[in-house]
Amino acid sequence: MNMAQRRTTIKDVAEAAGVGVATVSRVLSGGSASAETRERVLAAAARLDYRPSALGRNLRQQRSGGIGLLVPDITDSFYARLTDGVLSCARSYGEPVTIGVTGDDPEQEAELIGTLIEQSMDRVIAVPSGDGETWAPALRAGLNVVFADRQVRDDVPGVVADDRAGVRTAVEYLVGLGHRKIAFLARHGQSQRVAAFTDTLASLGVPVDPELVVLARASRDSAYAAAAGLLQHRADLTAVLAGGNMLGEATVLAARELHVRIPRDVSLIMFDDVPWAELCSPPLTVIAQPAQDVGYRAAELVLRQGRRPRTVTLPTELIVRASCGPRR
Amino acid sequence: MNMAQRRTTIKDVAEAAGVGVATVSRVLSGGSASAETRERVLAAAARLDYRPSALGRNLRQQRSGGIGLLVPDITDSFYARLTDGVLSCARSYGEPVTIGVTGDDPEQEAELIGTLIEQSMDRVIAVPSGDGETWAPALRAGLNVVFADRQVRDDVPGVVADDRAGVRTAVEYLVGLGHRKIAFLARHGQSQRVAAFTDTLASLGVPVDPELVVLARASRDSAYAAAAGLLQHRADLTAVLAGGNMLGEATVLAARELHVRIPRDVSLIMFDDVPWAELCSPPLTVIAQPAQDVGYRAAELVLRQGRRPRTVTLPTELIVRASCGPRR
DNA sequence: AAGCATGATGGAATCGTTTCCATGAACATG
DNA sequence: CATGTTCATGGAAACGATTCCATCATGCTT
Structure with missing residues (x-):
């Protein structure tokens, strides 16, 4: 049987290249190294098809990569498009997105927040259910939250349609x-x-x-x-x-x-x-x-943790088709 | 400023309860311990609002919790419902779901698979794009894959509609x-x-x-x-x-x-x-x-890694409404 | 030529958990 | 009483990365 062999670690690469693990780490994350060493390390990494383990990295750096996304119902076209926007922005940053559906129920929401915290996710985009009181503990824990579509707390940045x-x-x-x-x-x-x-x-x-x-x-x-x-x-x-x-x-x-x-x-x-x-x-x-934009902008906000504006409001538009007529 | 304080670790709980970390771990994962110790540990954990870090656990256990989900387009109602099914099953197991959209493009798919492997995700549900050749490296690496909606390889279990x-x-x-x-x-x-x-x-x-x-x-x-x-x-x-x-x-x-x-x-x-x-x-x-069922069953398959049937086929149904008439 | 700055490099600590193993106590059995 | 068995317990080693720090070689300045 083709059992799952041990994954190749940074140590394997170091050995193959005849250098120390610190050097490999430095080369791979753009630190300083001599041209010759860099080449040897890169060659070894490519040869072994090395992929750094996000687990190891995140544990060391005390922050999980990735962003959490909480929506009421993924089946609803609006939230699906919002999700699409989040994913498209997150992808350009190479960040994975973990999604959960709250069913618009604060209790389920709280449970999902707990799961996210266990995963050490420190960045979350949410369409909040209820009055936002659910978010108090998460915020105290230092979670980086951005609300989308609804604004239920003043102390959390948000992206909403007007x-x-x-x-x-x-x-x-x-x-x-x-x-x-x-x-x-x-x-x-x-x-x-x-x-x-x-x-x-x-x-x-x-x-x-x-x-x-x-x-x-x-x-x-x-x-x-x-x-x-x-x-x-x-x-x-x-x-x-x-x-x-x-x-x-x-x-x-x-x-x-x-x-x-x-x-x-x-x-x-x-x-x-x-x-x-x-x-x-x-x-x-x-x-x-602009459902997709709402998601995209929210993702931008949560990823660029620098300046954080209060609330971003995106325009809506009346599209006249044929379901309205003069008063009968 | 309310800076993000260090999260409470198992060590903190151990200290608070006056026991060793090993004991805390054992109590929390259902191992053996005296009634009195168990109580002290549980009390301390509750008091400190302790949540074990999934990062630490997964690193040690060499397997990431969570399952990856790859769909062509989350905006498409069919895949949204499929996703909903996956989420609803995953939730009952307490497993987080990381989602990616492939745009039905094998190249993007391959890139996303790479991301999942970096996260040490060992369980993946995918609506495969292309001919399934994209999946060969992932399978060789021991990834636990289940296909949904399309069956493009014989060596991967799948759930499809008939x-x-x-x-x-x-x-x-x-x-x-x-x-x-x-x-x-x-x-x-x-x-x-x-x-x-x-x-x-x-x-x-x-x-x-x-x-x-x-x-x-x-x-x-x-x-x-x-x-x-x-x-x-x-x-x-x-x-x-x-x-x-x-x-x-x-x-x-x-x-x-x-x-x-x-x-x-x-x-x-x-x-x-x-x-x-x-x-x-x-x-x-x-x-x-049955889009939702397809997702749910696929999640079951990938979570219960025991027996793995070849392919599960779910019935379709013709629903007659009013868009068909006799030949003109 | 001596001293100093610079830069490449590797060893070791660290992150938070699980799990192996040794220790010691309590208890039963001869 | 001596010995063996069971059981709770805690120390320490892993897991795979990053990063601090010490070491050493090299080149430059005086």
Whole structure:
């Protein structure tokens, strides 16, 4: 049997090149060495196909390479794109990324943080669940954290999309079309967006009906229940703003089920531009968020540990397709 | 400033409990110890909030915890769900997962494998790109690999969806509706599916037109180009089988662009059931694949290193919606 | 030519854990 | 009582890297 042979260590290379281990280490990490020695060491390393063990290095240097990434749900297109951004930045630094899904549950999040600490990961990008209190112990332990998509603590740098502006633009657009009874279908914890929603309505002189703000949990079922309930009980509704692609999906589905026509009966704007928004019938008007950029910038922030700005806000964009019409 | 203080080590716990480090290690990993000592150690560990360093452990034990996961594109719903399955299984074992995206490019794949080896990851789940030759060095080095979704080597266990059966069912369904000119829009490397496609046509006595098998690369652009080309140049076409959700998306988009109506002008069946398939207009008939299960089973395989079956094949299912009609 | 600066080099310590082995105590058995 | 057995325990050696420090050779300056 082809048993796993012992991996080649720095010691093997040193022997093969006829030098000490210190010299090998120096040559390989760009320290000073004579041209001849350097060549011998490099040749030996290549010949033996030597790869330094990250374990040994990290143990010695008291810092794990690699960055941890915590997202609520990798299945959600938004977080998948965010993850893609993180990976693409991390790759250019040669840093491995360890990922975990929190299910938007602070308890699971805390458990995952524990795992990361055990791995000596000192750099973490997270879409935080809950109120951010979960992060207090990790921060005290000196963890280098950057929040993405949501900002729940002032003492942690973050990268977010400008959802306040996104909401404002969307609401202005709907009001401009004559809508007055506009519902906001939001996920728990999107208080920023809810605030922007009511603020904008108020500033446009449209009466705010608190019952038209409906909160759902992160699951598909919860989203559907919220959307269906809204469409059923509020026949006076003329427009819906969905606070995420899952909520948008649920709204389209519920509308079809209940024979509510979009945009003829109600107009719909969805947060986050996903590929299927264009395939939908009608194609959905959306507030596009730069999900990949959010991830990329967050990774930059956590890798360049020098200066750390408070919060980076990336622009959103209203993409008008065909799911909104004038008030019926 | 709250500088990152030294982490508490096993030595600290030993001192606090008034025992040797060996005893602490034994107590914490379930070895034998007197009841009184055990209690003292546990108390000290809890008091100091001690977490053993995975780095130290792994270095000593010559095996990195954790499993590596290599997928072509995390943005693709199929691979995202597969990843979700891997994560959910890995979590129940308490194993961290390090993820990398290959872009379906053997070169990037090789680079990522190198990174994993540097991390001393000895367990890897991969959706292999190319012909699997990339994996020869890693296997020789004793890496514990499981393939997912594609099977490109006989000497590596794998978990795949039964795409041959899926293709057969789909083609039989289309032929049953009267279709004769059926195109297969496939990604490079899906030779299994292509073979199943032509075999099924032949067995049903339908003449096989090699020009109706079109290959695209993994990108969105390439998929669109292939779909558009097919619909433009083959006006005699009556049905399309799309070999993946990106190809399906491209077909719907291209059809809409070219004013080809689905299912009136051409019928469409898409591989992989994604959430938006139901939102599409018309809702898409699909071959559902158990993406999450594929990931979960692959993780089980790589974690239970005992017996290793050759290949696990999971069933696919034809879900009939509204994108197929009788031959026009 | 002596003294000094410079630069290459290797030995050894270190990181935090597990695990081998020796030690000693307690206990049972003859 | 002597001897053997069991068991808890702690010291020390690994694991594979980096890095401090001492050593030595070389070249330059005075």
